[in-house]
Amino acid sequence: MAKKLPKVDVVIVGVGWGGGIIASELTKQGLTVVGLERGKERKTEDYFMVHDELRYALRYEMMQDLSKETITFRSKMNIRALPMRSYGSFLIGTGLGGAGIHWNGQTFRFLPYDFEIRSKTIERYGAKKIPEGMTIQDWGITYDQLEPYFDKFEKMAGIAGEENPLGGKRSSPYPIPPMRTTPSMKMFADAAKKKNLHPYILPSANLSQAYTNPDGVARAACQYCGFCERFGCEYGAKADPVVTVIPVAKKTGKFEIRTHSHVRRILHTGNKATGVLYTDVTTGEEFEQPADIVVMTSYVFNNARILLMSKLGKPYDPATGKGVIGKNYAYQVMRGGAVGFFDDKEFNNFAGAGSLGMCLDDYNGDNFDHSDLKFIHGANIAVTQTGFRPIGTNKVPPGTPSWGKDFKAASIKYTNRFISVGAQGASMPFRQHFLDLDPTYKDAFGDPLMRITYDFVDQDRELAAFCADKCAEIVKEMGANEKLEINRKLGPYDITPYQSTHNTGGVIMGASPETSAVNNYLQMWDAENVFVVGASAFAHNSGYNPTGTMGALSYRAAEGILKYRKSAGGMLV
Amino acid sequence: MADSNNVKEQPVSRRNFLKNSGLVLGSLVVGGVAGSLLRKPEPPAQPAAPPPAADYNQALMFFTPEQFKVVDAACERIYPEDELGPGAKALGAAYFIDHQLAGDWGFNAREYMQAPFFPGEITQGYQGRLKRREIFDIGLQEMNNYSNSTHGKRFYELPPEQQDAVLKAFETDELKLTTISASTFFNMLRASTIEGVYADPLYGGNKNMDGWKMKNFPGNQMAYTQLIDKPEFVKMAPLSLRDHQQH
Numbered sequence: 105m106a107k108k109l110p111k112v113d114v115v116i117v118g119v120g121w122g123g124g125i126i127a128s129e130l131t132k133q134g135l136t137v138v139g140l141e142r143g144k145e146r147k148t149e150d151y152f153m154v155h156d157e158l159r160y161a162l163r164y165e166m167m168q169d170l171s172k173e174t175i176t177f178r179s180k181m182n183i184r185a186l187p188m189r190s191y192g193s194f195l196i197g198t199g200l201g202g203a204g205i206h207w208n209g210q211t212f213r214f215l216p217y218d219f220e221i222r223s224k225t226i227e228r229y230g231a232k233k234i235p236e237g238m239t240i241q242d243w244g245i246t247y248d249q250l251e252p253y254f255d256k257f258e259k260m261a262g263i264a265g266e267e268n269p270l271g272g273k274r275s276s277p278y279p280i281p282p283m284r285t286t287p288s289m290k291m292f293a294d295a296a297k298k299k300n301l302h303p304y305i306l307p308s309a310n311l312s313q314a315y316t317n318p319d320g321v322a323r324a325a326c327q328y329c330g331f332c333e334r335f336g337c338e339y340g341a342k343a344d345p346v347v348t349v350i351p352v353a354k355k356t357g358k359f360e361i362r363t364h365s366h367v368r369r370i371l372h373t374g375n376k377a378t379g380v381l382y383t384d385v386t387t388g389e390e391f392e393q394p395a396d397i398v399v400m401t402s403y404v405f406n407n408a409r410i411l412l413m414s415k416l417g418k419p420y421d422p423a424t425g426k427g428v429i430g431k432n433y434a435y436q437v438m439r440g441g442a443v444g445f446f447d448d449k450e451f452n453n454f455a456g457a458g459s460l461g462m463c464l465d466d467y468n469g470d471n472f473d474h475s476d477l478k479f480i481h482g483a484n485i486a487v488t489q490t491g492f493r494p495i496g497t498n499k500v501p502p503g504t505p506s507w508g509k510d511f512k513a514a515s516i517k518y519t520n521r522f523i524s525v526g527a528q529g530a531s532m533p534f535r536q537h538f539l540d541l542d543p544t545y546k547d548a549f550g551d552p553l554m555r556i557t558y559d560f561v562d563q564d565r566e567l568a569a570f571c572a573d574k575c576a577e578i579v580k581e582m583g584a585n586e587k588l589e590i591n592r593k594l595g596p597y598d599i600t601p602y603q604s605t606h607n608t609g610g611v612i613m614g615a616s617p618e619t620s621a622v623n624n625y626l627q628m629w630d631a632e633n634v635f636v637v638g639a640s641a642f643a644h645n646s647g648y649n650p651t652g653t654m655g656a657l658s659y660r661a662a663e664g665i666l667k668y669r670k671s672a673g674g675m676l677v
Numbered sequence: 678m679a680d681s682n683n684v685k686e687q688p689v690s691r692r693n694f695l696k697n698s699g700l701v702l703g704s705l706v707v708g709g710v711a712g713s714l715l716r717k718p719e720p721p722a723q724p725a726a727p728p729p730a731a732d733y734n735q736a737l738m739f740f741t742p743e744q745f746k747v748v749d750a751a752c753e754r755i756y757p758e759d760e761l762g763p764g765a766k767a768l769g770a771a772y773f774i775d776h777q778l779a780g781d782w783g784f785n786a787r788e789y790m791q792a793p794f795f796p797g798e799i800t801q802g803y804q805g806r807l808k809r810r811e812i813f814d815i816g817l818q819e820m821n822n823y824s825n826s827t828h829g830k831r832f833y834e835l836p837p838e839q840q841d842a843v844l845k846a847f848e849t850d851e852l853k854l855t856t857i858s859a860s861t862f863f864n865m866l867r868a869s870t871i872e873g874v875y876a877d878p879l880y881g882g883n884k885n886m887d888g889w890k891m892k893n894f895p896g897n898q899m900a901y902t903q904l905i906d907k908p909e910f911v912k913m914a915p916l917s918l919r920d921h922q923q924h
Contacts, residue, residue, distance in 0.1 A: 327900035450910035455901035494875035
């Protein structure tokens with residue numbers, strides 16, 4: 105029997121970017137908020153020994169313990185899903201700050217096209233452009249409506265950047281100047297300009313200079329130490345929830361964080377939530393935390409999983425296309441790039457920052473004509489310098505053996521003599537790709553694991569080949585003509601090699617309860633006092649890193665929750 | 678023992694020591710502890726050169742000495758000593774692997790190892806019930822078996838070219854093992870060799886940071902702000918996590 109605790113205004117499930125933003129915005133307005141976080145407490149001081157590639161990058165120190173909980177995967181419905189037993193394709197965060205701790209800090213805004221993708225595709229190319237089974241839909245909000253929230257997120261985090269010449273309109277410039285320009289970034293920009301493309305410096309949550317945000321949080325500048333992705337920042341220079349929004353919420357005295365608290369169910373009477381049920385993982389005790397408003401702020405998979413386990417919202421059925429929870433799971437197409445090997449140049453590849461790079465959007469969204477192409481959308485193309493580390497980076501020219509004397513010589517020679525130009529391809533939703541509960545495999549509490557049914561499709565393969573050619577043209581223009589590796593071919597989706605932690609969808613937003621789970625305030629159509637915040641709301645995934653858009657939607661949701669609180673209840677849209 | 682104090686100390690001859698230890702084995706001496714007792718005594722050390730400090734990290738936590746010899750030899754073929762610098766053996770990669778297998782990683786402690794187990798598609802990843810330390814046990818035994826059956830010697834007794842041929846046979850699944858695939862084992866061995874060569878020396882490999890030095894990787898520096906936008910390549914002596922600890 106769960107112990108019932110005193111009721112609070114709002115309970116949030118997961119204290120990462122989404123939870124941190126919701127908590128800071130609501131507590132500033134006087135609401136009492138409890139944040140339940142299944143992992144541990146975290147501080148900047150934890151990262152004194154963070155420059156440890158083995159511990160953090162290879163042994164996944166910051167990630168969820170898969171022995172307790174993982175996901176299962178199958179490429180299609182007629183094969184058995186099996187558990188992801190060890191990490192590979194994507195990395196699930198845990199602990200205070202969640203995946204917002206071990207991100208790189210690349211903070212893009214999705215394009216205006218993204219939010220109205222279906223309407224704009226039909227408008228320009230006709231309805232036939234959308235292939236059978238592709239379930240793209242408009243998001244129920246436009247870029248212009250979302251713009252103020254992008255602005256707010258960027259100012260809170262301290263995004264360093266320069267305007268994307270092909271992006272949506274901005275109400276104000278980035279709060280701080282862009283990151284420094286490395287030799288490889290300059291080579292990329294020069295090559296791109298020669299081809300009449302529009303390069304710009306990656307928007308970065310690694311601070312280019314010391315910065316104090318509108319909440320009064322002051323942070324130091326990035327030291328380009330080369331340990332961002334998979335690592336926490338020892339300087340607090342990389343914006344993360346622990347050094348930005350969480351302290352703001354705590355300072356109000358209205359925010360209580362309970363770590364080691366694993367939420368298992370949203371409790372509800374009919375279509376109204378009454379609170380959540382959670383287990384203290386240190387003692388095994390069960391608690392009921394009653395609240396007026398429940399906000400799901402965990403990662404994509406747990407947002408969808410807890411709703412399904414709680415029987416809240418209509419589960420998606422791929423046979424009929426009806427139902428919404430689990431719908432439109434999408435990912436990212438990371439194949440489609442080129443690597444140049446330079447015999448006569450050496451770069452300081454060991455130095456870098458998670459969001460240090462030069463990119464362009466000439467082949468992203470609908471910034472180019474798709475009339476004769478067998479795909480829609482595209483990719484952001486970039487050269488990045490995130491800091492290559494010696495175990496993970498042993499790039500050798502094509503044809504080199506993978507071990508032995510020749511491997512050793514080539515990997516040592518080229519470790520500082522290669523430049524990779526990569527494409528981050530958009531991922532479109534399809535009717536047969538979805539999330540549901542696994543019928544066989546359980547987590548440490550005996551609850552079903554999340555099951556992913558997903559594979560790459562022809563659209564992805566066409567996109568990868570197209571992007572690889574574009575990347576190769578740029579790398580050649582940069583001077584790598586002799587030794588070149590072009591990655592055109594996209595195989596089946598394989599859960600073992602790392603690709604991207606940009607999993608999206610499952611609890612998508614939209615204009616209608618028939619086709620979406622939440623409205624444009626991320627309020628559940630089927631439960632008015634439940635808000636589901638995260639990249640789970642994305643109706644498809646763009647050719648960008650998701651955090652900027654996810655952050656904007658979090659601010660939008662916070663505003664919605666405050667509105668809902670002030671009104672007598674009911675739907676906000 | 679009780680009256681030993683009363684007995685005049687005598688130099689203990691090797692023969693007497695063995696006799697008293699019950700280790701006299703006639704002409705056949707097996708390996709292991711007994712074999713090591715029969716080595717010739719070392720010549721006295723030159724007093725001018727103090728002996729190097731012992732590396733207390735170089736002791737086995739998981740492998741048997743036989744397994745260690747196989748791993749040590751295999752790592753060296755994967756990352757050999759050459760004119761660029763030391764190979765995996767001198768860098769201590771096999772000790773690194775031994776120490777890793779003794780801990781969480783060897784037990785797959787942070788991985789989902791719950792039943793039921795079903796064979797899956799390659800794209801679904803590893804679905805076996807064996808832990809990494811068990812895979813190494815099997816893989817190393819099979820490397821010796823295969824070396825014996827094809828070349829008549831254990832793996833570490835073969836000349837380098839034949840060792841390469843054995844590794845190649847594993848890499849390409851030329852031989853079939855029952856519980857794991859040969860290439861699964863090879864890939865694990867290769868990956869952990871690279872780790873042992875380039876991980877921070879605190880883990881027992883990358884001795885003297887020589888792996889990093891060959892690659893011009895500066896290790897654990899606090900900042901690169903001074904060089905990040907400079908056109909020239911900057912070489913610097915690497916720092917380890919231990920250096921960081923002393924600050």
